[in-house]
Amino acid sequence: MTNLDLPQQVRQKQCQFLVVDDHEVVLKGTIDLLRRKYPNADIQTAKTVRDTVERIESTEPDLVVLDLAIPESLNSSSEATSETGLQLLKSLMQRYPDLNLMVQSSHVKTLVRIKHNIEDHRGGFTVADKSLSGQEMLTRVDWALQGVTHTKDLQTGIEVKPQWMDVLMLAFHEGLQDRTIAERMQISYRTVRHYWTKIYDALGIYPEDHKQNGKSLRIQTEKRARELGLID
Structure with a gap:
């Protein structure tokens, strides 16, 4: 769910x-x-x-x-x-x-x-x-x-915390799913999900954007993170 x-x-x-x-x-x-x-x-x-x-x-x-x-x-x-x-x-x-x-x-x-x-x-x-x-x-x-x-x-600027950067790297560089990310970072699955909602907000990606262009929040997040130079 x-x-x-x-x-x-x-x-x-x-x-x-x-x-x-x-x-x-x-x-x-x-x-x-x-x-x-x-x-x-x-x-x-x-x-x-x-x-x-x-x-x-x-x-x-x-x-x-x-x-x-x-x-x-x-x-x-x-x-x-x-x-x-x-x-x-x-x-x-x-x-x-x-x-x-x-x-x-x-x-x-x-x-x-x-x-x-x-x-x-x-x-x-x-x-x-x-x-x-x-x-x-x-x-x-x-x-x-x-x-x-x-x-x-x-929104006044982009600020991404180190923990959020770890999530981005593990998700988009190593292709890991959230439960595996939680294990690697030694945190709870719920905390990983919490980090994602903070990442979306920091990058200016919101539920209404998904409705407008049909792209998932994760796809938009990866694109935006690459545009900003947060990931290669």
Whole structure:
């Protein structure tokens, strides 16, 4: 079973969502969109950092949809800033490394400040600017639930970690499959799959590209890696 098979299965179970935003209208709009695709979902909300932490501790949601500009608390002196949201994200990724996250914000560009944290996160991580259509937003929800990393809007350059380079070399120079790569690198098969989703994101290769040109992500990855000189 591939990752691309998972959305259908996800829709067949009762998903638990946590939607975080301090604007009532945005909260309602996001909930309405999620209800269309996940009518049986358990959807909870939070408006502050404090509420978010408490909800996650008590419910362990399948996905957190998070705005960056939120206040620490409902205290009148607590200001809603994107820096607050970034610090919350860093904390959540450290405490819950497998938590699926989708940032839905008008300040997505600020995520470049924590790009390394995102790259190390094992759970799904997608980004949706609030200007995106409802359908595109739901597509990013699907990807996050699959465990896909999609930060296309944040690309500022190519940075490939040494472990990812090892995967590229073993796959495209030696022609090894993922399980054999895991054995050679003395890591788990799951970690190899995790490295692949990070490699795709670093090289700017995403699921929608496969739909448009019919080429597999691996073929596109090999072509892109060769173009960049990462492999011969």
